[in-house]
Amino acid sequence: MTVESTAPRKPRRSAGTTGTKSTAGKRATARKSPGTEPELVQLLTPEGERVQNAGTAAYDKYVADITPDELRGLYRDMVLTRRFDAEATSLQRQGELGLWASLLGQEAAQIGSGRALRDDDYVFPTYREHGVAWCRGVDPTNLLGMFRGVNNGGWDPNGNNFHLYTIVIGSQTLHATGYAMGVAKDGADSAVIAYFGDGASSQGDVAEAFTFSAVYNAPVVFFCQNNQWAISEPTERQTRVPLYQRAQGFGFPGVRVDGNDVLASLAVTRWALERARNGEGPTLVEAYTYRMGAHTTSDDPTKYRADEEREAWEAKDPILRLRRFLEASNHADEGFFAELEAESEALGRRVREAVRAMPDPDHFAIFEHAYADGHALVDEERAQFAAYQASFADAEGGN
Amino acid sequence: MTVESTAPRKPRRSAGTTGTKSTAGKRATARKSPGTEPELVQLLTPEGERVQNAGTAAYDKYVADITPDELRGLYRDMVLTRRFDAEATSLQRQGELGLWASLLGQEAAQIGSGRALRDDDYVFPTYREHGVAWCRGVDPTNLLGMFRGVNNGGWDPNGNNFHLYTIVIGSQTLHATGYAMGVAKDGADSAVIAYFGDGASSQGDVAEAFTFSAVYNAPVVFFCQNNQWAISEPTERQTRVPLYQRAQGFGFPGVRVDGNDVLASLAVTRWALERARNGEGPTLVEAYTYRMGAHTTSDDPTKYRADEEREAWEAKDPILRLRRFLEASNHADEGFFAELEAESEALGRRVREAVRAMPDPDHFAIFEHAYADGHALVDEERAQFAAYQASFADAEGGN
C-alpha cells in the first residue's frame, strides 16, 4: 500500500501516491488482525475465552455483574439480527427489495453498543444499524421500507428514540450533537449515540460534530464501526493512524474496542455513556470489525479485495465467539440453541411475509409530507396531478 | 467561561452552556500568557533574551547560523509590515479603503514563517497575511485592491507563489493540500504553506485538508495563527484543548510556537518545511499570538473583550522583543533604526499615493473574467449593457 507511515522516510517521494503495486491479496495478509492490535480492548477472545488484564481493567466493571440470562440475550440478539439480515439479503435477490446493506460481521459491535443504552437515550444511525434498531425495539420490517422503495424511512424516531437512517455520510453526527446539546439544556441525564463508519470519519461534518460536542460538552458517544472498508476503499484511504486517536486532538477520549466482541462493545459503550451522563462530555469509540459481505447488494467486493482477508475475519466471528463462551461456561444448553433456531426461522418468515404484504404507496404520497404547514405550490401541483390522473380514469370510463 | 475542562466534574451539567456569568475582564486575567504556556516553543523571551533549553533543542539548529544581517532583516520586515498595516488602517479611516483587516501583533508569526520559505514554495493565505505577502515580494499596494473595492484580489498568484486572499474561512487549506499533492506528483521538493486562524480550525474543510494531506502524505505546512479571537469569539468557543494537538489524531505532528517570537516562528516553520521536503508529510504549526487590533475596521472589540487583555499582550510585542535582542547583542545601532524609520515613512507615503491613484475599474470589468473561454449569455448581457450605457451617452449627446 501507498499510505505513508508517520516515520520519516528517505529518499523523498517521487510521484505522490504512486507507490509499489500491490495486489489485494498482499494487502490482506499485511494487515493486522484485531487480536494483534495492541490498543484493542477485548474481553472475549475469538476462542471465547474471557480476557482480564491491565488493558481491560477500566472496563471489566461494566460487565462484572452480567448474568447468564443477559449473555444469552446478547447471543439471541446477534443471531436474530443476523437472521433478519440474511432474510433481507435474500428478499433483495428475489426482487422484493431494491437494495440491502448487510451488517453481516458487525453484530457484536451493534448489539453490544445497542444493549448498553437506556430507553431514554437517543440513537442516530447510518443505514446499516439493523442490530441497534433491533435493540431499540424497532420492528425490523420498518427498516425495509426504504430498501423496498416505498418510503424514505418513515418510522417515528421518537417511538423508540431511534432516528431515521441517514444516507448522506456523516450528517447524522451533527444531528446527534445538537440533540445532545438539547438534552443538556433540558438538564436530563440521557445520552446520545451517533453511529458512523470508517469512511465517514473523513467528512467535515464529523469533525464539526467533534468540535461542537467538545466545546459544548455535549453528552454524546461517537460510535465508529471501522469495518475496514468504505465500499472499495480500505481504511488507509481515510487515515494513517488508528481512528480512535482522532478524538484526542478535539479534547475528548477515544478508545478502540474489538467490535467482534459483544462483551467488550457493551462494556466500553457503557463506560462512554456513563461519561456522557456524568457531564464529562463526548467520547469516541472505534469498534474494530469487518464488513463480511458486500457494501450493499449492488456491490461486488471481488473487484477490490481478496478472499483471504474475509476468511481471516471469519475466524473471529462475533456469534461463534459468544457461543463458545456460553458453551464453555455452561450458560446455554442445546435446548436454548434449538429454540433460538426456531425463533430465528419464525422471524425470517415473519419478515418475508411482512415485506411481501407491504403495499405500494398511494400516488398522492408524493405531495403528502413535503411541508408540515402546507405550501401553495404543492397544493397547486397536487390539484393538477389529481386532474391529470382523473383524465385517465375518465378516458378509461369513456371507453 | 463555560467551556468545560476534560476532567470529570460533578454534579452533572444543569443547562448546557449556561454557566457562571463571567466578565471579559475576569476571562482575560484567568487566561494564561504565552510565556507560561508549557508547550510553547520560545527562543526569545519578551525581554529579548535568547532561550535555549530542552524544549528548544529540536529547533535551535534551524536558526543556529543566523547572521546579524538576517536578524536585522527580520526586524525590518516586521517594522515595515506594521507601518504598511497602520497606513492601510488610516487609509480606511479616510475613506480610501472600504475595509481593512489589520495584522497588528501578528508580525512575528508572519515574518518568521514567511522568511522560512523558499521562492519555489507556495503560500495560501487568509485575508490577513500582509506580512507573509511582504516576504514573498508581493507589492503591498496589490493587497489593497480588494479592500478598496476595485477588485477581488486580482494579483497573479504565480508571480510570487502567493495565492489570492481567501475570505471563505478554511477553504484555502484544501487548495493548499491539492497544490501540495501536485508538487508531490511532479516530484518537486517544494513545500506549500496554508495559513488559517483559530476560528477556522472549526471548519470541516480544515479537517478534510488534514485528512487528505495525511493520507497522501502531501508536503504542506498548516500554519494556524491562534490570535485568541475569531471576531468576538475567544478560542475556547472553537476548542477545549490547545489547537496544535489537533494534528496528532490525523497522524502528523503539531507544535505550538510563540507567535510573537520571530526567531521561534522562523525555526519551527523551517523544521516543518524540511519535513515536507523530506517526504514526511504535513505538519501543523500553531503560532500562539494575539490580534492587537479590531477584527477589521468594521469591528468594535470593546463590545466583547477587556482592555487588560490587550495590555498584557502589549508587553510581549514581537517588534519590541527583537529590538531588545538586537540592542543587547549589539547587532543594530542607532543608524539602522533611524534609517528604517525613514524607509518606513517612505513606504507609508508610497502606499498612500498608490492607493489614491488607484483607478476605479472600467464598468465592463463586470463581464471581463467571468469565464476563460467565454459564455454566450455573458456576451449577450455585455452587449445589452453596452447598448444601455450608450443610450445615456446618446441622451446626453442629444441634450
Place this chain on the structure above:
Amino acid sequence: MTQTESVKNLALAKAINESLRTALEADPKVLVMGEDVGKLGGVFRVTDGLQKDFGESRIIDTPLAESGIVGTAIGLALRGYRPVVEIQFDGFVFPAYDQIVTQLAKMHARALGKVKMPVVVRIPYGGGIGAVEHHSESPEALFAHVAGLKVVSPSNSSDAYWMMQQAIQSDDPVIFFEPKRRYWDKGEVNTEAIPGPLHKAQVVREGTDLTLAAYGPMVKLCREVADAAAEEGRSLEVLDLRSVSPLDFDSIQASVEKTRRLVVVHEAPVFFGSGAEIAARITERCFYHLEAPVLRVGGYHAPYPPARLEEEYLPGLDRVLDAVDRALAY
C-alpha cells in the same frame, strides 16, 4: 398595553431584534445560534443585548462552522427546540448547504410527517453596502428550487418584525433573507396588529399601467421607480412579494390581469433567478392578458463584482425604468 405603546418606529434590524426578543420571551424552546451572536450581538447587531438577557444557553455563540451550526440546529429541533440560526453573510451559507438541502428540507418528508423542523435560518443578504467578496450575494433561488424549504424576505420594519414571528412559529424550515442594505431604514411596527399570512404578497402601491414585482431590498427601489414614472404620467403598481417560496402567484396574476405588463426586479442574477419562475408561470396564467413579455431586471451572469462596480451590477432606478419603458413599448 395601549395602542400607542405597541406602535414603534424601528430600524429594520432593530425590528428583527425585537421580534426575536418577543419570541424568546414567549417560548423557552426558542434559541438563537450563530457566529458572534452573543456578546457582540452579531456583526449587524441584530441580536444585540439578547445574550445578556437570555443567557448563553439560549443565545449561543457557535464554533466557526456553518454546517455544524445548521446540523446541530436540526438535532436541537429534533429534541423539541426551535432554533433561529444566523448565517453571518449570504456568501457563507454554502458550507451549510448540504445540511439545509439534504437534511433540513427533507427530514419532515423522510419521517412521513412524524418529525417537524421548525428552524429559521437568518441570512443578511444582498449588496449595496460596499462590502468585500462573498458579502453581497442574493442566493434565494438556490433555496427556492429546493422542496421542503420556505423562503421569505421582508422589505420593511413591520414585515421584518411580523414575518420573523411567523417564521419562528412555522413548523417548516424557513430561510429568512434579511435585506442588509435596509437594516438601518426606519419604519413603523405595530407589535399588536394581526398580520396577514407569511406567504402572501402585498400591493404596496396601486397602479394601472404596469406591475413591478420585487421583494426584500428591491421593494424600496421599485417604489422610487414608481414615483419617477408617475412624474412621467405612468401609473405603476408595486407588488411586495415577501415570499419567494411559495410565490404568491395569485396576487401577481391579479395585478397583471389589471395592468397587463410585468417587470420583476431582484438583485440576484437574472439567469435561473426568481424572475424566470415568475415570468414562466405568469405567462402561462396570463397568456391572453399580457401585452408584453414579462421583463426581468437583476444581476448579470458574472461573479458579484467588487464594490466599486456594484452600482453598475445591481438594478438601479434607471435600469428598472428602462425595462418599464421597454415593456410599455410593446
Place this chain on the structure above:
Amino acid sequence: MTQTESVKNLALAKAINESLRTALEADPKVLVMGEDVGKLGGVFRVTDGLQKDFGESRIIDTPLAESGIVGTAIGLALRGYRPVVEIQFDGFVFPAYDQIVTQLAKMHARALGKVKMPVVVRIPYGGGIGAVEHHSESPEALFAHVAGLKVVSPSNSSDAYWMMQQAIQSDDPVIFFEPKRRYWDKGEVNTEAIPGPLHKAQVVREGTDLTLAAYGPMVKLCREVADAAAEEGRSLEVLDLRSVSPLDFDSIQASVEKTRRLVVVHEAPVFFGSGAEIAARITERCFYHLEAPVLRVGGYHAPYPPARLEEEYLPGLDRVLDAVDRALAY
C-alpha cells in the same frame, strides 16, 4: 486508423470511459479523482480499468469527503493539473457545493483571469433506476444559476464521448451531468469525427407543430413522445439542448419561430428549474411568435419520492403528451 476502427458501438458509460482514457493518454496533466474510482472503477464502472493502466497517481481514490475532493482538485488545477472529479451520486454533491460555488466558480474572476480552473465535475444524475434517497436527483439548476460554471449533460454515447473531451479541454470549470439511467444505452461513437461546439443545441428530430426541448435523460423520452405524436399526425421537433449553462437560446428561438410552440422537459422540479429560464427568455425573444405559453414538464415541488413513486413523479410519455396537447390547444 481506418474509418471503421474509429466508429464503435458503445454504451454511454463506456463512451465516457473511453473518453477519459483518450484524455489521460493525450495529456499527462489529466487526473481522475473520486470515491471508489480506482480498483472498483466507480459504482457505475465509468472509470473501470483506468487505475490499472494509469496508476494510483493519476486515478485517485479519495477519502470520503466531497468538499475535500473538489477543494484539492482546485489546488491541483492551480498547480497545472486538469482534474476530472467524480461525485458518486447527484445527492452527494452538496458537501462540495461551497467549494464549487465560492471557489471553483470564482477563482478565475478573482484572479482577473490570471489563473484558470480546468476542472470537470462528473455527476451521475437523475432518477429512473429505482434507487434509495439522494441517488436520483437533478440539481442542474443549482449550478446553472452560478456564474463561472458551465453545465452540460449529454444524452447519447457520441455526445458523452465528445462532450467529455471538450469539457476536459475547457479552461473553465464544467459540471458534467451524466444521465445515469442511460448509462447502459448503446450508441455509435466516431472517435475521429470533429464535433460541434460544446454548448450548442442539436435538432435531433425535425418537426413543424411544436418544439420539445430537453437534455440528458429526457431526450430519449422526447423522441418517444415525438414518435407517439407522429402517429396522431402531429409533427414535433425535438431539440437536445446538451448545455444548461450557457443555454443555446439561438437554437431554441430558431426552432420556436418555426413551430410557435415550446414544451420544455426535465426531471428536476419545475419550480425554479431550467424550464423557467427557457420559458422566460424564449417568451421575451419570441413574444409575437408564440401561439401558446411555453409549458414545462418536470418534477414536482416535493422531495424526490421513494422508488415506487418515481414513475409518477418523473415526466413520462403521457405527461409530456398531455403538455403537448395543452400547448396545441391554444
